[in-house]
Amino acid sequence: MAGWGQTLLPLLLLLLPLPLSGSLEWKPTGLGHKGTREGCEGHGECLSQCCVPNSLNPQKFCTPKTVFRKCLSWQRPNGDKCQGHDECQSGCCTRISVDPQLFCTAKTIFQQCVRWRKPNGDYCCGHDDCRSRCCLQLNEVSPYRCIPRTGILAQCLPL
Structure with missing residues (x-):
């Protein structure tokens, strides 16, 4: 008595489609x-x-x-110049210095893109421009500058 494998194999071979042309070479369709x-x-x-x-x-x-x-x-690796987040492997395209050019940078451990901010002493237009998040006039006639936070609660207070 023949085994199931010997009986099914010829039947399965009959179900395979044959090429219509004379060639026996397989060609994908679609x-x-x-x-x-x-x-x-x-x-x-x-x-x-x-x-x-x-x-x-x-x-x-x-x-x-x-x-x-x-x-x-x-996608561009970290350190390459970029114009948008979607160009970078990290998904993060930001400034890394005073230079307005954008570069691919790594995200933080919280998966955020952190833009470059000015160090203390640099001119600024608002709190978000500064690393310290503190942009104040030292007196009424001086320009706004980034200054360190002060006090027990690290507040943005004039010196």
């Missing part, structure tokens, strides 16, 4: 034909259905999808 790291123009060209840039180079390449079935574009 999906692209390019593999990972091959150049592409659109998602439909790739087996993974994922065609994205993977560097500053505008050329796009087929890449695998994430475990959540998403196509992720290349």
Whole structure:
């Protein structure tokens, strides 16, 4: 008596679709034909259905999808110049000095983007400009400057 495996195998082979052309080569239908790291123009060209840039180079390449079935574009590492949060791997694009240029920076342990603030003694326009969060005039005619917080409760008080 033949085993189930010997009986089912020929039946399963009958259920497989045969190519209509004379070629026995398998060709995907409905999906692209390019593999990972091959150049592409659109998602439909790739087996993974994922065609994205993977560097500053505008050329796009087929890449695998994430475990959540998403196509992720290349993003700038920390320290690169940027124009918006979505350009950075960290999701954080902020000033890092007096220079108005923005850079990709790491988020805090609380997953926040913290913008650069001026040190004590620098000119300021408001409390948010200063690291100390204290921007005051030292007298009626002087310009506003960042000053350290003072007092037992660390308040923003004039010196």
